[in-house]
Amino acid sequence: MAEAFVPEKFVGKPIERVEDEALLRGLARYADDYPARLDTRHAAMLRSPHAHAEIVSIDTSVAAALPGVVCVITGADVQEYVDPFLNIVKAPMELWPLAVERVRYVGEALVLVVAMDRYIAEDAVDHIQVEYKVLEPAVNPEYAASEDSPTIHEKCDSNILSDREFTYGEPDKAFEECDRVVKLKIDFPRSSITPMENYVVMADYHPAEGVYDVLANFQGPFTVHPVMCRALRVKNTGLRLRTPSNTGGGFGIKVAIFPYIVLMAVASRIAGKPVKWVEDRLEHLSSATAAPNRVVEIEAAAMNDGKVTGFRLSQLDDYGAFLRAPMPGPLYRMHGVCTGSYEIPNLYVRNRLVMTNKSPSGMVRGFGGPQMYYAIERVMHRVAIELNLDPLAVIRKNLVAANAFPYHAAAGAVFDSGNYQAVVDMAVKEGRLDEILKRRDEARAEGRIYGVGYAAVTEPTHSNMGYITTILTKEERAKRSPTQGTNSNATVSVDPFGGVSTSTDVPPMGQGHATLMAQIVAEQLGLQPTEITCNMEIDTQKDKWSIAAGNYAARFTSGPAVAVQMAAKMMRDKLAHIAAPNLNVPVEEVEFGNGLIFARDNPDNCLKFYRVAGTAHWSPGSLPEGMEGGLSESAVWTPRQLTAPDEKDRINTSLVYGFNIDFCGIEIDKDTGEVRIDHYVTAHDAGTILNPLIAHGQILGSYSHGVSQALFEEFVYDEDGSFKSGTFADYLVPSATEVPEPIILHMETPSPHTPLGAKGLADGNCMSTPVCIANAVCDALDLENIQVPLFPSKISALIHGEEQPPPAQMAVVETKPGKSDSAITGTGSSMVPADPQTVWDTLLDPEKLAAVIPGCHGLDQVAENDYRAEVSLGAGPVRGKFLASVVLSDLVEPTSVTLAGGLDGPLGSSQGEGRVRLEAQDGGTLVSYEYSVEISGKVAAVGSRLIEGGARVVVNQFFSRLIKQVEAPGSVTMGSGSLSLFQRLLAWLGVK
Amino acid sequence: MPKLSQEAVQKINFTLNGEAETGMAEPRMLLSDFLRNVMGVTGCHVGCEHGVCGACTVQIDGKAQRSCLTLAVQVEGRAVDTVESLTGRENPLSDLQQNFKTHHGLQCGYCTPGILMSASEYLEKNPDPSEAEVRDMLSGHLCRCTGYAGIVNAIMATAKERQENKSEKSTAG
Amino acid sequence: MKPRKFDLVRAETTAEALAALSEAGGEAKIFAGGQSLMAMMNLRLLEPSVLIDISQISELSYIKEAGDKLEIGAAVTQVELLSWPGLADRLPLLHQAIPHLGHFQTRNRGTICGSLSHSDPSSELPLCLATLGGEVVLQSVRGERVLSAANFQLGMMTTAKADDELIVAARYPFKKPGEGFAFTEVAQRRGDFAIVAVAAVASGDTFRLGVGGVADKPTVRNWTNLADENLDDELNAFAWELKGSDDIHATARYRRELVRRLGRRVIEEAKACRS
Numbered sequence A: 001m002a003e004a005f006v007p008e009k010f011v012g013k014p015i016e017r018v019e020d021e022a023l024l025r026g027l028a029r030y031a032d033d034y035p036a037r038l039d040t041r042h043a044a045m046l047r048s049p050h051a052h053a054e055i056v057s058i059d060t061s062v063a064a065a066l067p068g069v070v071c072v073i074t075g076a077d078v079q080e081y082v083d084p085f086l087n088i089v090k091a092p093m094e095l096w097p098l099a100v101e102r103v104r105y106v107g108e109a110l111v112l113v114v115a116m117d118r119y120i121a122e123d124a125v126d127h128i129q130v131e132y133k134v135l136e137p138a139v140n141p142e143y144a145a146s147e148d149s150p151t152i153h154e155k156c157d158s159n160i161l162s163d164r165e166f167t168y169g170e171p172d173k174a175f176e177e178c179d180r181v182v183k184l185k186i187d188f189p190r191s192s193i194t195p196m197e198n199y200v201v202m203a204d205y206h207p208a209e210g211v212y213d214v215l216a217n218f219q220g221p222f223t224v225h226p227v228m229c230r231a232l233r234v235k236n237t238g239l240r241l242r243t244p245s246n247t248g249g250g251f252g253i254k255v256a257i258f259p260y261i262v263l264m265a266v267a268s269r270i271a272g273k274p275v276k277w278v279e280d281r282l283e284h285l286s287s288a289t290a291a292p293n294r295v296v297e298i299e300a301a302a303m304n305d306g307k308v309t310g311f312r313l314s315q316l317d318d319y320g321a322f323l324r325a326p327m328p329g330p331l332y333r334m335h336g337v338c339t340g341s342y343e344i345p346n347l348y349v350r351n352r353l354v355m356t357n358k359s360p361s362g363m364v365r366g367f368g369g370p371q372m373y374y375a376i377e378r379v380m381h382r383v384a385i386e387l388n389l390d391p392l393a394v395i396r397k398n399l400v401a402a403n404a405f406p407y408h409a410a411a412g413a414v415f416d417s418g419n420y421q422a423v424v425d426m427a428v429k430e431g432r433l434d435e436i437l438k439r440r441d442e443a444r445a446e447g448r449i450y451g452v453g454y455a456a457v458t459e460p461t462h463s464n465m466g467y468i469t470t471i472l473t474k475e476e477r478a479k480r481s482p483t484q485g486t487n488s489n490a491t492v493s494v495d496p497f498g499g500v501s502t503s504t505d506v507p508p509m510g511q512g513h514a515t516l517m518a519q520i521v522a523e524q525l526g527l528q529p530t531e532i533t534c535n536m537e538i539d540t541q542k543d544k545w546s547i548a549a550g551n552y553a554a555r556f557t558s559g560p561a562v563a564v565q566m567a568a569k570m571m572r573d574k575l576a577h578i579a580a581p582n583l584n585v586p587v588e589e590v591e592f593g594n595g596l597i598f599a600r601d602n603p604d605n606c607l608k609f610y611r612v613a614g615t616a617h618w619s620p621g622s623l624p625e626g627m628e629g630g631l632s633e634s635a636v637w638t639p640r641q642l643t644a645p646d647e648k649d650r651i652n653t654s655l656v657y658g659f660n661i662d663f664c665g666i667e668i669d670k671d672t673g674e675v676r677i678d679h680y681v682t683a684h685d686a687g688t689i690l691n692p693l694i695a696h697g698q699i700l701g702s703y704s705h706g707v708s709q710a711l712f713e714e715f716v717y718d719e720d721g722s723f724k725s726g727t728f729a730d731y732l733v734p735s736a737t738e739v740p741e742p743i744i745l746h747m748e749t750p751s752p753h754t755p756l757g758a759k760g761l762a763d764g765n766c767m768s769t770p771v772c773i774a775n776a777v778c779d780a781l782d783l784e785n786i787q788v789p790l791f792p793s794k795i796s797a798l799i800h801g802e803e804q805p806p807p808a809q810m811a812v813v814e815t816k817p818g819k820s821d822s823a824i825t826g827t828g829s830s831m832v833p834a835d836p837q838t839v840w841d842t843l844l845d846p847e848k849l850a851a852v853i854p855g856c857h858g859l860d861q862v863a864e865n866d867y868r869a870e871v872s873l874g875a876g877p878v879r880g881k882f883l884a885s886v887v888l889s890d891l892v893e894p895t896s897v898t899l900a901g902g903l904d905g906p907l908g909s910s911q912g913e914g915r916v917r918l919e920a921q922d923g924g925t926l927v928s929y930e931y932s933v934e935i936s937g938k939v940a941a942v943g944s945r946l947i948e949g950g951a952r953v954v955v956n957q958f959f960s961r962l963i964k965q966v967e968a969p970g971s972v973t974m975g976s977g978s979l980s981l982f983q984r985l986l987a988w989l990g991v992k
Numbered sequence B: 001m002p003k004l005s006q007e008a009v010q011k012i013n014f015t016l017n018g019e020a021e022t023g024m025a026e027p028r029m030l031l032s033d034f035l036r037n038v039m040g041v042t043g044c045h046v047g048c049e050h051g052v053c054g055a056c057t058v059q060i061d062g063k064a065q066r067s068c069l070t071l072a073v074q075v076e077g078r079a080v081d082t083v084e085s086l087t088g089r090e091n092p093l094s095d096l097q098q099n100f101k102t103h104h105g106l107q108c109g110y111c112t113p114g115i116l117m118s119a120s121e122y123l124e125k126n127p128d129p130s131e132a133e134v135r136d137m138l139s140g141h142l143c144r145c146t147g148y149a150g151i152v153n154a155i156m157a158t159a160k161e162r163q164e165n166k167s168e169k170s171t172a173g
Numbered sequence C: 001m002k003p004r005k006f007d008l009v010r011a012e013t014t015a016e017a018l019a020a021l022s023e024a025g026g027e028a029k030i031f032a033g034g035q036s037l038m039a040m041m042n043l044r045l046l047e048p049s050v051l052i053d054i055s056q057i058s059e060l061s062y063i064k065e066a067g068d069k070l071e072i073g074a075a076v077t078q079v080e081l082l083s084w085p086g087l088a089d090r091l092p093l094l095h096q097a098i099p100h101l102g103h104f105q106t107r108n109r110g111t112i113c114g115s116l117s118h119s120d121p122s123s124e125l126p127l128c129l130a131t132l133g134g135e136v137v138l139q140s141v142r143g144e145r146v147l148s149a150a151n152f153q154l155g156m157m158t159t160a161k162a163d164d165e166l167i168v169a170a171r172y173p174f175k176k177p178g179e180g181f182a183f184t185e186v187a188q189r190r191g192d193f194a195i196v197a198v199a200a201v202a203s204g205d206t207f208r209l210g211v212g213g214v215a216d217k218p219t220v221r222n223w224t225n226l227a228d229e230n231l232d233d234e235l236n237a238f239a240w241e242l243k244g245s246d247d248i249h250a251t252a253r254y255r256r257e258l259v260r261r262l263g264r265r266v267i268e269e270a271k272a273c274r275s
């Protein structure tokens, strides 16, 4: 080693990922791949087909008796072992692992079956009979927030669990003094990022120690660990939670697994066996979690030159049926940045949190940002249009100035560093904005529809745990022990042969954390990244962690990565101290590289890395005075910038703040309304970039979520609360043909708040891309506003004007609206060859009515004009069995009657009502009818399009059987319908 | 004509990743469950069990298809290849796998085995595809992490390298 | 998401499959490619007590010319048909349509006859069968019958196939001299079932438009000697007759809009490529 030594740098380099070898060979270990004990049993759940209902009775006897079934567990059984989950908001809302007494959303679990395998468990689930009393649902958040709405939690006064107002600066004055007030209302839909791997829990209760031992693909935040422990009535040590070395995507979704962790823990205790549950996709889509849908009313106070002086922001966030930790994060983690990337000193915010009969919402990548920035960036676009200014000029005019950093935003965020104007300049130049604008001109000249949109986003990363307490008033906060700041933990160890391993407190979700850790540690110790063993599993009984641990809020680069670097430096320091006396140089002159530890000025004076390491293990007695033996260094990183909300409710919600500006050109097909992204540019400043390859990948992923939020994804609920997006054919995740590659640009302004200078960058495009595309569409079509997702059907209605009417001579039958828009309705009439009295008697005679109802196996009369029956609809292969109830009312003999009723079964439920009129006519009775049916549960979730046809067929069949019955009583045999109703219902794949 | 009773566990003789293997399954067991839970081949992933996501894609007699829409008993006498077949357990990665690494074509890696099985068949049939064709082929797979660009680049790069190798060989020969 | 129990018949000959169908008395389902069937069974929307796997019946695995039609056996997959060498020249409509049907991976398994039997109103293959005036060959232990597309396709996933019948083959008429063809569709994502699919055939002064995804089965309309200025009104009337319905992805109105707009597009294209 003659030439001067240059230490090898890995941080900042596009190093290939160390994770990939195992992943590409199919040898990675995801939760479902971990070995299970031989006596492990498998779980499946019965889930509610109703949005809102009382559970009248549950009959599990048949299910429990099936061969292979270990036990069947209900909410009441679970209550013996658990307490309801804790929550930040004090409201009489009880969340249990299984529904108790009431169900509050479609997909809510109410019975758990444990069996020899999942196939048998599902068989048993189909044999559980539940009687429900359906309640009025509240689905639309604004309706749920109103006084007319039914309350979802009977002990709560209303569905609003929290209503807070905040004022910063002088918003009223700003609005009084401004030249123009620009207002918009946003209805941001519900969606999720649906990781490709579903939830997996494997639980085992150890009675000897009273410990629940659970493996789950949980992602944190580990603030939820104490929530689970409290529910399980154990100390934190009583829940040994382990997370696997690989997880198939998190995106925030994998925190909401926690109620299932508790459920399976209890199930293993009841069953006396380890219990494993692997969620399926229908369960995931209907019940896992979603980003809250939000109604935002935003007002901007603007001056004629485009300067915005104030915002008023009223946010109604829909958390579904339960507020579940760490909710309502999406509202409050963005609180500090409610003024976006802009210097807007005056701000009024009202945050309301509402419960509805939908699945509980939760943490989803972007975490409140997509909703908030949709409002902010739409209104900024509107300001420009209304003032006849260029949207980019308005953005530029209001961006935080480069010399204003650290910038204190109105609501408390402290923007650590940046040069937003420079990023915009770079984007405009390198992203070729002029070309896009030219393309727009050309397209428009040719009569094509083309638009350009912009969005600027300040991306908060690395959350302050204290932000959530902003929901409390300062008086309430004063009563609690304070919550503020955050911790990151990491360990670096060196074994007696020089093998280096490292670990930290983040379950990996695919972001390449192991690679970044290997880069950091290798650089400190003069080794190669491939030489570092990164054990990414977490075991809460053995590993170093604290409750801020977890994979969320892009905390890795500014949190755990820093802790890893600290631990690696400590290790380096210790090794240097061991080596120095042997090298005969001062510690400061000890250098690391190429697997050697040597004297900086004389590299030939060197020791092998593993030899120095060995000393600490084999020969601790020879270590320098005051040094302990062994080589394992742990570090905790606690940044000091994160404090609790102040007296004035200002909160620095995050440690560091990145920035990105996006613009895009989109073209809309004139005939089909399809939106095509022609050119998309996203320019970021995320501080120091630790690995450009990984950074690029994170932005691409985030951008693709943004695209899908803009164009495809939405969880659809009908007004009756039935869920319509139960498969990947209904819930549209875009594929490679739908996501064109964007141009990604970078600038690096290191953060002064973290030793590595790095900020997160993985959420920004989730926030900017939906609104950037929406702005372009508004530009293209000259619209004031539009709601995502921008389905072609929606765009077509906007560009195609009034529909061309049917030809004059054509009669178009209009279906009458039912109880709600979502109901299937119909009317019709049929001649029955008997007098009205005979028809009447048939309808009122339980035996005869039973013969007329398709697939009915006999009616039990439970009260006057109130019947129960078991019905199987569809014959042959399908045989959907249902519990039916039929109530006759408004009886006017023999001219009219109302039939109301419902069906419940494994395939789903329906509620319907029909009015039948009998009118004597020549040759018999004209029976005319109108009906309205609402369908929910599995069939609605996966087969909406076909239900309408199916309902019509049943009604027709009812009448044809009625005719037969009155013609020749007894000729209709029970339960023999040859009609394939459910075959029709079932073409779920084609359902759009 | 073999009629398999629903209750009876069947013996299935087939070729798995080039080796003759035998496993037991009821008629209703899905191939995806059989591969994972009976044969221990956990490189076959399950993402939806209704044919849309493509995570479970394996090759049966060389053709990429959904193992969640196939019954285990249907592979009797046939050859099933999973991602584990792409390179020997201790051999270096194949060119396709290596390109996924080079071009950052994976993050969580959950969708990756299915995509590799599709791409490896596809490149045999269509050795010189356009980017649009590759994207079209990929439309049968959902990936939530990557935004697809890295995947597309990895496949395109593999095709290009193979074309170059072929022409080098033919000029050399 | 696991299927219920069933007996499985792995038929090796057509006769075995027919016998098994007959024996099961309506309780059986044919497993061809499984691309629709298995998905529904996994969701427990279908629960046949017997499954009859016909994918390995070698006598059903053929593509042959039968007079002026191409006959495709029930075990032939969509990929196999797509690689039939004469497809582009002699059945240009199928050549254009099949790439829209699912994905490379599902076409590797899905069959032509399975798709016809499944009879989804948005499906490409039933639409092409209707537009071209093709037919299906049905067999049961009772005998054989041949049904035209119009007589076979009855409605939403409903066909005239009896419970004990097997579709043994489908027949698609070859292109005749002077004919031009065009196909297009709008789907949310590549490979999804179409929101609306349209297929046109033009020859001399006549042209024909088939529409899928709007009514409850593919529907075809013929025109002869229609003046171009009347086409829009004709398409509008057709659109309103088909009516369509709303679902979570598209409205009935949008479907009608596409009939009017894409209808015109493919008719013009078909006319332009008459040869």
Ligand SMILES: Cc1cc2nc3c(=O)[nH]c(=O)nc-3n(C[C@@H](O)[C@H](O)[C@H](O)COP(=O)(O)OP(=O)(O)OC[C@H]3O[C@@H](n4cnc5c(N)ncnc54)[C@H](O)[C@@H]3O)c2cc1C
Pocket: A989, B050, B051, B052, C029, C030, C031, C032, C033, C034, C035, C036, C037, C038, C039, C074, C100, C101, C102, C103, C106, C107, C109, C110, C111, C112, C113, C114, C115, C117, C118, C120, C122, C123, C124, C125, C165, C166, C167, C168, C191, C192, C193, C194
């Ligand atoms: C992700 C995905 C996307 C898809 N996209 C589309 C699309 O865009 N367009 C489209 O049209 N389809 C689409 N499909 C469905 C298509 O792939 C199926 O191939 C087709 O619908 C059925 O063919 P199959 O051979 O798989 O039939 P199977 O699934 O085996 O059977 C379907 C039905 O037909 C019956 N059957 C099958 N063959 C016969 C026969 N010979 N005689 C009597 N009955 C029979 C079965 O009993 C069953 O009821 C898609 C599927 C998937 C998984």
Ligand code: FES
Pocket: B045, B046, B047, B048, B049, B050, B051, B052, B053, B054, B055, B056, B057, B066, B067, B068, B069
């Ligand atoms: S698991 Fe088979 S396609 Fe999704």
Ligand code: FES
Pocket: A196, A248, A249, A510, B105, B106, B107, B108, B109, B110, B111, B112, B142, B143, B144, B145, B146
């Ligand atoms: S890499 Fe995670 S789903 Fe594709």
